[in-house]
Amino acid sequence: MNRRRLIALAWPVVPLLILVVLPFNGLGGFYLDLFYFTFTYAAMSVGWNIIGGYTGYISLANLGFFGLGSYIGGLMLTHLGWPVLLTAPLVGLICALAAAAVGWVALRTRGPSFVIVTLAFTFIVQFLALNLKDITGGSAGLYLPLLNMDPLLRGALFYYYMLGVLVLAIAVAIGIRRSRFGLGLIAIREDEGKAEGSGINTSLFKIVAFMISIWFAAVAGAVHAQYLDYVDPDLAFELIVMLNMIVMTLLGSRGTVWGPVLGAFILFPLQSYLVYWLPSTIAGEVHLALLGVVLVLVARFMPDGLLVTAQKLIARRPPPRWESAPAVAGEPPREGGAR
Amino acid sequence: MSSQLLEGLAPIAEATSRSLHVRGVDKSFGGVHALQDCTFDVAARKITALIGPNGSGKTTAFNCISGFYVPDKGTVMLGDRNISGWTPSRIVHQRVARTFQITRVFKRMSVLENMVVPARRTGLKAMFWDGIQGHERVRAERLLDFVGLSQFINDEAGHLSFGQQKLLELAASLMAEPQIMLLDEPSGGLNPLMIDRLAGYIRELNQIGVTFLIVEHNMGFVMRLSDEVVVLHRGSVISHGPPAQVRADPAVLEAYLGN
Numbered sequence: 001m002n003r004r005r006l007i008a009l010a011w012p013v014v015p016l017l018i019l020v021v022l023p024f025n026g027l028g029g030f031y032l033d034l035f036y037f038t039f040t041y042a043a044m045s046v047g048w049n050i051i052g053g054y055t056g057y058i059s060l061a062n063l064g065f066f067g068l069g070s071y072i073g074g075l076m077l078t079h080l081g082w083p084v085l086l087t088a089p090l091v092g093l094i095c096a097l098a099a100a101a102v103g104w105v106a107l108r109t110r111g112p113s114f115v116i117v118t119l120a121f122t123f124i125v126q127f128l129a130l131n132l133k134d135i136t137g138g139s140a141g142l143y144l145p146l147l148n149m150d151p152l153l154r155g156a157l158f159y160y161y162m163l164g165v166l167v168l169a170i171a172v173a174i175g176i177r178r179s180r181f182g183l184g185l186i187a188i189r190e191d192e193g194k195a196e197g198s199g200i201n202t203s204l205f206k207i208v209a210f211m212i213s214i215w216f217a218a219v220a221g222a223v224h225a226q227y228l229d230y231v232d233p234d235l236a237f238e239l240i241v242m243l244n245m246i247v248m249t250l251l252g253s254r255g256t257v258w259g260p261v262l263g264a265f266i267l268f269p270l271q272s273y274l275v276y277w278l279p280s281t282i283a284g285e286v287h288l289a290l291l292g293v294v295l296v297l298v299a300r301f302m303p304d305g306l307l308v309t310a311q312k313l314i315a316r317r318p319p320p321r322w323e324s325a326p327a328v329a330g331e332p333p334r335e336g337g338a339r
Numbered sequence: 340m341s342s343q344l345l346e347g348l349a350p351i352a353e354a355t356s357r358s359l360h361v362r363g364v365d366k367s368f369g370g371v372h373a374l375q376d377c378t379f380d381v382a383a384r385k386i387t388a389l390i391g392p393n394g395s396g397k398t399t400a401f402n403c404i405s406g407f408y409v410p411d412k413g414t415v416m417l418g419d420r421n422i423s424g425w426t427p428s429r430i431v432h433q434r435v436a437r438t439f440q441i442t443r444v445f446k447r448m449s450v451l452e453n454m455v456v457p458a459r460r461t462g463l464k465a466m467f468w469d470g471i472q473g474h475e476r477v478r479a480e481r482l483l484d485f486v487g488l489s490q491f492i493n494d495e496a497g498h499l500s501f502g503q504q505k506l507l508e509l510a511a512s513l514m515a516e517p518q519i520m521l522l523d524e525p526s527g528g529l530n531p532l533m534i535d536r537l538a539g540y541i542r543e544l545n546q547i548g549v550t551f552l553i554v555e556h557n558m559g560f561v562m563r564l565s566d567e568v569v570v571l572h573r574g575s576v577i578s579h580g581p582p583a584q585v586r587a588d589p590a591v592l593e594a595y596l597g598n
Contacts, residue, residue, distance in 0.1 A: 180455065183448075187456045190445040197405065197439070198457035199431035199515055 012170070019163055023156045032155030036227065038268045039162035040220050044241075045248045045260035046169040047216025052246070053255040054182060055209045056189030058115050060242055061102060064122030065095045065214045066221035067236030071129060073222030074142045074231045084144070084226035085161060088219045095218030096211040103210040107203065110192070126237040141232030144225060158227050165223070166261075169216050173257045176212070185209050189255070240288065244268070247291050250298050253305030262307055267294070357418035358383040359404065359435075359519055359552065364413035364423075366399050366574075373399040375574040377413070381519070381567075386541065386551040388561040388582075391571035392595055397554045398440060400571065401523055404552070405437045406430040417519075431457070436517035440524045440554070442504045444511070446497030450488060453496045453507055454479035457515040475514075482510040486540060502533045509540065519550040526557045538564050562586065570594065 023032065044062065051059050073084040073091045084091075106117045129136045136142060147154055176182040184205050187195040196202045225231040244267070252263030274290065275283045302309050359381035366374040373396045381387045389397050402408040404415050406427035415423040422430055436457070445453050458475050483489040486506040491499060496507060505525065512520060525541075526534045534557070541564060545551060555561045561568060561582070568585040570578040572594040578585050585591055 180458070183452055183456055186448060186452075187445055190447060191443055193407070194439070194443040194445065195456065196427045197407070197431065197437055198511070199428050200456065201426070201428045203426075 016167065023159055027156075029151060029155055032152070032159050034269060034272055036155070036158045036162055037272070038264055039159070039166045040224065041244055041248060041268050042261045042264035043162060043166040043169040043216050044220045045245045045252075045264050046166070046173050046257075047213045047220075048245045049213075049249050049254060049256075049260045050173065050176060050185075051206075051209050051213040053249060053260070054176065054185040054189065055206060057107065057110065057206065057210075058246070059118045059210065059213065060115060061099070061106065061118035061121045061210075062213060062217040062245060063237060063239065063242035064118070064125040065099060066217045066224075066241060067122070067129065067231075067233070068098070068125050069095050069218030069221030070225035070231040070236040071136060071142065072218075074144050074225045075135070077144055077226070078142065084222055085157075088222040091222040092215040092219040095221075096215045099211050099214035100207050103207040104203075107206045107210060122237060122242075126233050129233040129236065137232070139233060141230055141235075142225075144229045144231070146229050147226065158223065161223060162220070165216070165219055170257065170261065172212065176209075177257055181205065181208070186255070240291070243291055243295075244271075247295050247298070250305055251294060253307035253309075256305070256307050259305050259307045263305070266306075357518060359550070360414075360416040361400065361404065362414045362416065364400070364403055364410045364415065366396075366403055366408055366411055373574055374403065374410070377571070377575060379569045379576050379579055381550060381552045383518075383550050384545070384548055385566040386545050386553065386564055387567040387569060388565040389552060389554045389569050389571065390556070390558070390561055395571040395594075396574040397571055398523060399574075401437065401521055401552075401554055404430075405435065405521055431515055431517075434516060434518040435521065436512035436515045436519070437521035438505075438508045438512055438523055438525065440527065442501065442508055442528075444496040444499075444504050444507050446495065448496055449493055450483065450496050450499070450507060451476070451479055451492050454483065454511050454514050457511050479514065482513050483507075486510045487536075502529050505529060505533075505537070506540075509537070513544070517549065519552065520544070522551065522553045522555075524554055524556060526555060526560045534560060 019035070022035070027035075044066070048059065048062050051057050051062075069088075069091050072094060073087060076082045076087050076091070077084050102121055106114060106121065109117050130138060132138075147157075149157070176185070184195065184200045187198065187200060188202050188205060192202055221236065225236075228235065248263030248267050249260040250263070251259075251267060252261065253259030271287055271290070275287055278286055298305065304312070361377055361379050361381075364374050364377045365372070377396065377400055379389075389400060391397050399408065403410045403423070406422070406425050406429065409424050413423070414421050417430075417433055417435065420433070422433065422435075425433075445456065448456075455475055458478075480489060480492065483492055486509060488499070488503060488506055488510065491503070496504065499507060505528075509522075509525070522541075525537055529537065538560060541551060541553075553561070553565070565582055567580065568578075568582050569576055570585060570588070570591050572590075577590045577594060578588040580588075
């Protein structure tokens, strides 16, 4: 294994180790909270990227399943006494199965129609959460039994839990990107008809990608319900959660493994500091406006996102002098493909 | 070249070829009857051309055979199996591959990735675990070598010239180990030199057992290459037979030139 490949494989271990030891170095409640939210958004964005980035289907149903996950996790705790942090993977599985049914219908549409169908799903689930008062508590919400532990320890528990989910999300995203399944998803994004004509069962591939994507949204939703010890239709289906997922992915680079992580690690801390410094009367509006501005700027000036743009800039840079000689004697170095 | 090709395409030669039968197929779009009682056969291990004036229903017939359209009436039989209404991917897994009238490659994927997408391996392990395996890569390299594109294996497919993209599409469809290949206007937009190369590849593949159905407007290409010619006019077959016979058929002349 050459040095470059070793670095490519091993570099994530360094930031991971730093994040693992960080809480032992007196990380305060604010930072535990900040990292918890960053990990949550990063994991959800990586999950969203599987359907939105790899496959090219802009799903707004991830928010619906985030909220559904919150309610299912909360109801399992209040009715059955099952701890949310243990049942979250199961909640993810239940929502992923529901996503298969939703996807079976929704994924027959594409483009703007798919966006609208998935948004409609999210609104339907929110509507049900609001109106099935006997089950969900309606607009009053659902109060979850508190986790009886030291606040810092509690913060660290959620920190590590979501760090674990994020690591899993990245591992899954890497695995998919390297697999033939991932190649099939990208083929669907590039030309779905051609992909189908190449022998890819596009319906099945899209549904599986959607289920994997939803699993992460639902797990994050369930954990978040316990984090707040409360869930109501406004919090669980807050559009800004979805907007954040999309903007973070676009900013980092859609369709790449690390883009959504980068986007989340840049955008969420920035937002938090902004909200922290601004007067509370305008913080919410400015925060939303900022997201809109970032979305417009990325779409206009950097549609490939930070990571891909940086890769392109590096690739465009002239090679160092010792690399400029042709690899094979007599063969001119080629540029710009075969044209 | 031939022995290398045979080595690379061994699974095709081993396969038992099946013939294709289009029986009484109708297909309409609103008030337009693209196909009306369309019936013809594609004999195994032969090269059959499907010709006709513009709008005669050739590509519609292609789309009905390859699963992109569901016939309103009639059947498409692959051997003794009725495949009408099947999805395109299911038909590909029956070893029927196609290319498109307007060349379609995955432009932002590498040439190698374009080759691997149609590979035949299925199942959970193959899908989620294996990645691009050694023998698949070897096969892709051999096929790229066959069509003269091996030096571009890691380039983005969108960077290839139009003719090279046509050859890539042909090579990629061979990764599915097809018994039957449907080529939609393969010579369209190619220069005479490239057309000769393409004709050579088709002949070589046919010699190792691949059946071809070719939609084509280039009559020289069709007459030189085909064993059988099917002529469509206004959605129906008006002539069917060897090239010389079809060329002399008054109905064909009338369809192309008018009274």
